[in-house]
Amino acid sequence: MRCANILCRLVCCLCLCETCIDARDARVYARNTMSRASSARVPKLLIFDLDACLWSPEMFELRAAPTSYDAAAGGVRAGAEVVRLFPGALTVLHRLITDPALNNIKVAVASSTTEPAWANRCLDVLMVNEAENSTVGGLVDFRQICALPVA
Numbered sequence: 001m002r003c004a005n006i007l008c009r010l011v012c013c014l015c016l017c018e019t020c021i022d023a024r025d026a027r028v029y030a031r032n033t034m035s036r037a038s039s040a041r042v043p044k045l046l047i048f049d050l051d052a053c054l055w056s057p058e059m060f061e062l063r064a065a066p067t068s069y070d071a072a073a074g075g076v077r078a079g080a081e082v083v084r085l086f087p088g089a090l091t092v093l094h095r096l097i098t099d100p101a102l103n104n105i106k107v108a109v110a111s112s113t114t115e116p117a118w119a120n121r122c123l124d125v126l127m128v129n130e131a132e133n134s135t136v137g138g139l140v141d142f143r144q145i146c147a148l149p150v151a
Helices: 023-035 087-098 116-125
Strands: 045-048 075-078 081-085 106-113 127-129 142-147
Touching: 075 116, 081 087, 087 127, 106 116, 116 142
Parallel strands: 045 106, 106 142
Antiparallel strands: 075 081
């Protein structure tokens, strides 16, 4: 079933998942794309999809609710599983908070999941920069996470 919300349907997915681009290529892609930001026009808004684009595993694959950030594991604990940002996504998010040329870009997330509360928890505790206590949720200006019916 597809979400009726327009933001969810108009997702501009900066898909840096390992199924689309391997992790090495994702870092190179992010570095090359974002390095041109100071000399080129930059977007006013970046919209990220979550599951399989920004992080893995997907919310429906988790057996327990995400709880807290585990620095040693590099992600959010969800029982025995850990939700981690893809390396390329982390590079882009980190650049958004450190590059002054990108300070005016708004960030949005749009997703559909059977567990919207879990996705929101991951956003709120997944770290982009531990030294500055910056989370993904702290970067996000707009959230639209639609609930899908459980099959």
